[in-house]
Amino acid sequence: MTHTPAEAQAETEVTRRGFLASAGVVSSYVAAGVAGFAGGAVTASAVSASSLCTQSQLRAQEQAATIPFFGDYQAGIMTPLQAYGTYMAFNLKSSTGIDQARSMMQLLTDDAARLAVGKPTLPDGDPYLATEPARLTSTFGFGPGFFSKLGLAGKMPVGFGELPAFSIDKLQPEYSGGDLVIHVGADNPLTVAHAARQLTRTANTFATPLWSQTGFNRPQYGEPTDQTGRNLFGQVDGTVNPRSAQEFDAQVWASSGPRWFHDGTCLVIRRIQMDFAGWDKLDDTKKEASMGRRLSNGAPLTGTSEFDKPDLEAKNAHGLSVIPAFAHVRRANTGKDTEKFLRRPLNYEDGLLPSGEPNAGLIFAAYMADIQKQFVPVQQRLADLDLLNTWITPIGSAVFALPPGARRGGYIGEGLLG
Amino acid sequence: MKNSTSATQRGFSLVVVAIAALALVGCAPAAPEPVTPTATDVWIKAVPELMDGMAMTGVFMTLENPTEADIELVGAKNTTEGLTETAMEIHEVVKGDDGEMKMQMVEGGIVIPAKESVTLKPGGYHVMYWDLLKPIPVGSHVTLTLEFSNGTTLDVDAVARDISTYAG
Amino acid sequence: MIRRIGAALVALVFAVGFSCGTAQMASAHSDSFQSVPADDSTVTTPVTEIQFTFVEPVNAELSPPEVVLVNQDGIAAELGAPILDETGATMTVQILSGALPNGDYTASYRIVSQDGHPASGELFFAVEGSDAPALVAADADADTDAIAEADSDVMVTSSGSGNDTQLQLVLGLSAAGAVVLAGVLVLVSLRRRRNSQAK
Numbered sequence: 001m002t003h004t005p006a007e008a009q010a011e012t013e014v015t016r017r018g019f020l021a022s023a024g025v026v027s028s029y030v031a032a033g034v035a036g037f038a039g040g041a042v043t044a045s046a047v048s049a050s051s052l053c054t055q056s057q058l059r060a061q062e063q064a065a066t067i068p069f070f071g072d073y074q075a076g077i078m079t080p081l082q083a084y085g086t087y088m089a090f091n092l093k094s095s096t097g098i099d100q101a102r103s104m105m106q107l108l109t110d111d112a113a114r115l116a117v118g119k120p121t122l123p124d125g126d127p128y129l130a131t132e133p134a135r136l137t138s139t140f141g142f143g144p145g146f147f148s149k150l151g152l153a154g155k156m157p158v159g160f161g162e163l164p165a166f167s168i169d170k171l172q173p174e175y176s177g178g179d180l181v182i183h184v185g186a187d188n189p190l191t192v193a194h195a196a197r198q199l200t201r202t203a204n205t206f207a208t209p210l211w212s213q214t215g216f217n218r219p220q221y222g223e224p225t226d227q228t229g230r231n232l233f234g235q236v237d238g239t240v241n242p243r244s245a246q247e248f249d250a251q252v253w254a255s256s257g258p259r260w261f262h263d264g265t266c267l268v269i270r271r272i273q274m275d276f277a278g279w280d281k282l283d284d285t286k287k288e289a290s291m292g293r294r295l296s297n298g299a300p301l302t303g304t305s306e307f308d309k310p311d312l313e314a315k316n317a318h319g320l321s322v323i324p325a326f327a328h329v330r331r332a333n334t335g336k337d338t339e340k341f342l343r344r345p346l347n348y349e350d351g352l353l354p355s356g357e358p359n360a361g362l363i364f365a366a367y368m369a370d371i372q373k374q375f376v377p378v379q380q381r382l383a384d385l386d387l388l389n390t391w392i393t394p395i396g397s398a399v400f401a402l403p404p405g406a407r408r409g410g411y412i413g414e415g416l417l418g
Numbered sequence: 419m420k421n422s423t424s425a426t427q428r429g430f431s432l433v434v435v436a437i438a439a440l441a442l443v444g445c446a447p448a449a450p451e452p453v454t455p456t457a458t459d460v461w462i463k464a465v466p467e468l469m470d471g472m473a474m475t476g477v478f479m480t481l482e483n484p485t486e487a488d489i490e491l492v493g494a495k496n497t498t499e500g501l502t503e504t505a506m507e508i509h510e511v512v513k514g515d516d517g518e519m520k521m522q523m524v525e526g527g528i529v530i531p532a533k534e535s536v537t538l539k540p541g542g543y544h545v546m547y548w549d550l551l552k553p554i555p556v557g558s559h560v561t562l563t564l565e566f567s568n569g570t571t572l573d574v575d576a577v578a579r580d581i582s583t584y585a586g
Numbered sequence: 587m588i589r590r591i592g593a594a595l596v597a598l599v600f601a602v603g604f605s606c607g608t609a610q611m612a613s614a615h616s617d618s619f620q621s622v623p624a625d626d627s628t629v630t631t632p633v634t635e636i637q638f639t640f641v642e643p644v645n646a647e648l649s650p651p652e653v654v655l656v657n658q659d660g661i662a663a664e665l666g667a668p669i670l671d672e673t674g675a676t677m678t679v680q681i682l683s684g685a686l687p688n689g690d691y692t693a694s695y696r697i698v699s700q701d702g703h704p705a706s707g708e709l710f711f712a713v714e715g716s717d718a719p720a721l722v723a724a725d726a727d728a729d730t731d732a733i734a735e736a737d738s739d740v741m742v743t744s745s746g747s748g749n750d751t752q753l754q755l756v757l758g759l760s761a762a763g764a765v766v767l768a769g770v771l772v773l774v775s776l777r778r779r780r781n782s783q784a785k
Contacts, residue, residue, distance in 0.1 A: 100557070103555075103557025103558070106557060107556070107577070110577075122478075123461070123463075123580065125581065203578075205557075205580050282703060287738075318654060318694035319655075319694060320652060320694045320695075320706060321655050321696075324696055324704060325652060325696075326648070326649035326698060338751065346760060386704065388702060390701075390702030
């Protein structure tokens with residue numbers, strides 16, 4: 001039999017078309033082009049880059065950019081935030097045993113690998129929608145029910161499990177729980193929708209859909225000039241994220257516990273509804289006091305630039321703390337390395353509420369090696385005291401264990417199901 | 419899926435045998451070894467449960483012909499134990515005189531032009547399984563042997579996928 | 587009278603420092619409240635507690651109120667936990683060391699009101715005719731802290747307008763002339779500004 005791996009072929013095809021397959025190369029061209037276009041401080045390299053590529057060529061390259069699917073880690077975690085994304089959760093059907101779960105993950109892996117390089121899935125009825133990957137990533141994870149239903153409870157990662165109930169929670173079942181999560185991200189919303197539909201069809205044979213949450217962002221390209229994104233309250237969100245490989249090793253990738261989970265990570269998804277009417281009543285000073293950071297650039301109230309370390313001890317002339325006791329930054333930040341993690345949120349906007357306010361907020365997605373150790377203490381402190389709680393309400397919550405990446409010929413979850 | 423071709427089924431089998439025989443005759447002993455086309459992305463429409471009169475399905479793939487001469491896919495043989503006793507056929511879906519889409523056998527086999535490839539896909543060319551004796555669940559694998567006009571054969575493994583559209 | 591002059595000097599320094607108007611910096615909007623001792627008052631009876639009465643109830647559940655009391659040298663008095671009366675709008679803080687000695691005092695608070703809005707401000711008063719012993723600094727770094735604190739107060743005050751350029755101007759100002767900076771620091775500690783909003 002001559003079953004050539006689809007992704008190998010597709011990569012050849014992409015190269016043949018003359019596209020730049022490397023997202024890094026594409027993005028640097030894009031960044032340079034944008035700088036030149038903006039007409040600000042145009043550097044020599046920006047000039048040469050923009051003269052090499054027209055705006056339309058840059059856009060085409062952006063749409064053709066790919067993120068490798070295979071590797072030590074799953075894509076879509078370390079990947080700089082794409083502009084669009086969706087999280088979909090499923091519950092396993094009672095007919096799905098370990099053999100079916102293995103089939104499901106093999107098929108999902110095959111689908112995702114093809115889509116990542118701009119190829120349709122095997123049963124794709126709309127193959128032309130697959131041709132613009134736009135940094136598409138598909139990421140998979142298992143909820144606590146996945147382990148218990150398949151008799152794998154003994155293989156749960158260390159520190160993985162349902163979150164405790166928090167006093168601030170007003171959880172709705174339509175945004176909570178799940179045995180399987182599929183996360184799709186890309187810089188093109190059509191690409192996200194198409195990939196989500198392909199992967200859902202595959203999952204639907206083995207599982208029933210539970211919820212899906214779709215959102216958007218200011219995209220990042222992994223460039224040094226990337227700005228941290230903002231949430232819909234206008235706050236710079238994600239400043240303290242890990243950025244280096246060492247930080248990811250320390251915070252995100254599991255290196256202890258069951259062997260199959262090494263290089264995997266845990267995902268906490270919280271749907272946070274925002275009260276815009278309430279927030280809008282605050283002036284900027286009060287907003288900044290609540291956050292502990294400046295609105296203009298995300299700098300802590302004790303600093304001048306975004307990445308200045310908040311000085312929680314600093315006092316003003318009259319002896320009051322500069323960063324208030326109730327400020328989000330103070331409550332979230334203990335300075336403990338063991339309580340840091342990656343935040344990769346999406347903003348959501350689902351039309352208007354009867355009040356006329358947007359039905360909108362944040363799909364808070366956090367990735368960490370150990371939920372119990374890294375996430376729960378932080379969330380507990382925020383639940384106990386965080387002035388932002390006045391204007392935000394968690395209405396959905398779910399946890400998943402995301403296996404390590406797959407090698408060519410293998411599949412996501414092979415260590416657990418193989 | 420319309421079973422409009424069952425009447426011509428047996429006649430077609432004879433044609434396949436005849437073509438295969440011709441191909442064999444055409445190969446002189448001294449001629450260079452014939453080249454086998456390659457098959458990629460081989461999959462089969464899953465049949466989760468057998469239903470009366472619907473125990474059939476199609477196999478899809480991309481065939482590539484690296485040679486300087488056209489090669490035809492002229493037949494296929496099931497090699498999965500207990501899956502069917504009925505001979506397989508090469509089909510296509512075409513628009514009939516009445517405007518309805520219908521499935522029919524491909525006269526002379528599917529041509530893979532020299533140095534080109536051809537894709538068998540739902541709504542077009544496919545290799546047909548008849549009279550299935552057991553279901554083909556999503557994610558399971560089916561093996562079969564493809565037969566080409568130059569006398570070569572190719573064993574392939576098809577993964578079963580679910581499609582909600584197309585009879586196939 | 588010194589207070590008035592001080593306030594005028596602050597305004598003058600700012601006006602000279604920034605040619606563009608930064609009026610809101612010098613005249614920060616105030617959340618109205620009443621207090622005992624009264625703001626800007628000189629007290630000749632023993633002061634053993636401070637009481638604030640706000641227009642809206644304090645939401646202590648959302649965030650415990652903060653109160654700090656310092657004298658003219660930046661030395662802090664040890665305070666008990668703020669206690670709210672049944673209306674929630676009146677907050678009393680005991681001075682744990684007993685009656686205050688003579689001096690100029692600043693009492694600062696930061697509270698969250700019932701609707702979740704943060705607010706902060708200061709109350710200024712002088713004590714005369716007290717025979718209580720002088721306040722003792724709780725920790726040795728109090729003096730060095732005072733300078734850093736004053737500096738950070740300048741920064742925070744300037745950021746109230748949300749304008750980084752102004753912030754940089756302030757920083758540039760402090761870097762440019764130590765004399766001017768010293769003047770600002772002195773004035774900041776002298777000024778009898780009433781409540782400012784939350785930082």
